[in-house]
Amino acid sequence: MRQIIKDRQVVADDWTYVGKEEAAGATRVVLPLADYLAVRAGGESPVPGAQVAVSLLPADDEQALKPYLADLPLIVVEFPSTAEGRGYTQARLLRERMGFQGELRAAGGVRLDQVFLLARCGFNAFDLAVGEKLEPAIAELERFSVAYQDGAGPLTHPRRRYDTGASSAR
């Protein structure tokens, strides 16, 4: 079974990515956006009876998920390459603007060196690129103890320093 990072822990993942993995008999399946929307609109699931979640490609419009967010257990945001940056925006919009509370997973060309930024955008789960080590990636989530931007996690509104008495470094 696939190992992923979820909430800063290595866990076994029992979701099946339909279209990429053999899905027959699966109990929990992740569908591409179009398929997911079709199922939610009353269409037949490619894996009848299985619980469904959705994956977004970079060009997909996350707004399409708005009606379904409350009972969506998982959204997988795919990064076809490490250079792909749209998923960072998708994540922030899903979390901050649309209030998505479930598992938000970055998958694909995701490497250890991106997880800090991804987590700041709201991802709480990481299905890393093949060959990436998971334990060092968990450590990487603590890479920075400060940030200049609002974001997911404890480092909020660091610009508001005029009343914090942040002392000079020297």
Place this chain on the structure above:
Amino acid sequence: MYRYDNIDQTLVAERVAQFRDQTRRFLAGELSEDEFKPLRLRNGLYIQTHAPMLRVAIPYGLLSSRQLRMLAHLARKYDRDYGHFTTRQNLQYNWPKLEDVPDMLADLATVEMHAIQTSGNCIRNTTADHFAGIAPDEVDDPRPYCEIIRQWSTVHPEFNYLPRKFKIAVTGSPADRAASEVHDIGLHLKRGPDGEIGFEVLVGGGLGRTPIIGKVICDFLPREHLLSYLEAILRIYNQEGRRDNIYKARIKILVKALGIEAFREAVEAEWALIRDSGLKLEVAEIERMRSFFVPLPYETLADIDPTTGREPAFVAWYRHNTRAHKVPGYRAVIVSLKAPDIAPGDITATQMDELADLADRLSSGQLRATHDQNLILAEVRQQDLYEVWQGLVALTLATPNIGTLTDMICCPGLDFCSLANASSISIAKQINDRFTDVDYLYDLGHIEVKMSGCMNACGHHHVGHIGILGVDKRGEEWYQITLGGSASGISSLGTVIGPSVSKADVAETIAKILDVYVAERQEEESFLDAFRRIGVQPFSERVYAANH
């Protein structure tokens, strides 16, 4: 100037630790070259023709003497005793060793400097008017806003993997000394209807293969909305910018494709949703930033004429290399990094150290880097100008050529850069060798020559009054000449005069162009004004007539 607090210092220290770890993993074979590349680029490290190149950020061009001494130290310890100032207020080292770079960055962090996001597809160093805070024509000092932008853009979680690089320039004066109209975003400080401070916002300017002057997206943006508006622009760009073709990936291509109206509509719709979020700047935040850039405790002095009784060499330098200061009795000195026998923008470690001493002794202990690759001592008492000049002469930093033909912008070109098609530095030398008569140069007046060794346009050739672009023709270096470009005041892109010329003919071609100008100019008319009046044709006729 801005001073780091614990948050800033911690962030750069943690960034150094991160890059040290990344470098270690690369050297240990745990990261491939392809995997390491986006990581090193985001820390200013390129792999060039001969060696790695490290680009250090000088945020909005402001530099303390202490920082300059550290730059000298790095040049000595890790490079070949010199550095190179770029067209975006950065400093580049051309010969560091990859394995030394983490130590260089750690050294920089001790003087509140870094190389974060000086390359890569992310928000780059924010640049500003080099006369910020002292220009008589300034609406407001751009530097506090630049620092706000620097912090917001540094390690921004959402905008570190943009379609392409992203450059922001801010100016507080109507005279644009930051080439802001050829930036991805140009911000012009201005006053609103009730006297409040805000920005005119331009978007989609840029040079490179597709040079475009930025378009106004917002006539007046109240300053408290600065970051929310920037975030809205970046978010639309990150979502909609092209990622399929590196040459079509800059925001200018997106703005052009959508049209400024549709792009504005998208940005304003996004902005409406975030303008009153935590991005809104509170007055206390802005005031805190402004407090770092308060005017110096100037002495009460009267303006004097420092040239009285002085030798002609000083007078020439005073006329060409110093500029007005808003406070009586003071003047800004431009330190020329354009001596005839050096590559434009280069400075040695010894020059850096001595200049730092001069800044401490006779200016404010601060310097500024200009986008045209010179340095500035911004706070010199007029009565000290002669002494400053003597000091600069001793350092060969007093070439009295600012604003003249030989005050050229020049990229590193084929001598260093792996992207270049042709040499730039040798052309600068050719021009210097050809035009040695300073009286002739002074008679020509203000002329900006800008040259790039390839169409990526690091040397801003499109906006040179005379632009020179190196091109590769069947393995030979040729040069395309453009005329009439400008990035200050009324921006314009240069017009190509005709077929490119051979390397040996560049200076001679410029001589012909200048002949036309001298013959055609009316009274005090500048080269640029003359070109705008008579157009390219007389120049083309003269240049190519001789070839038939």
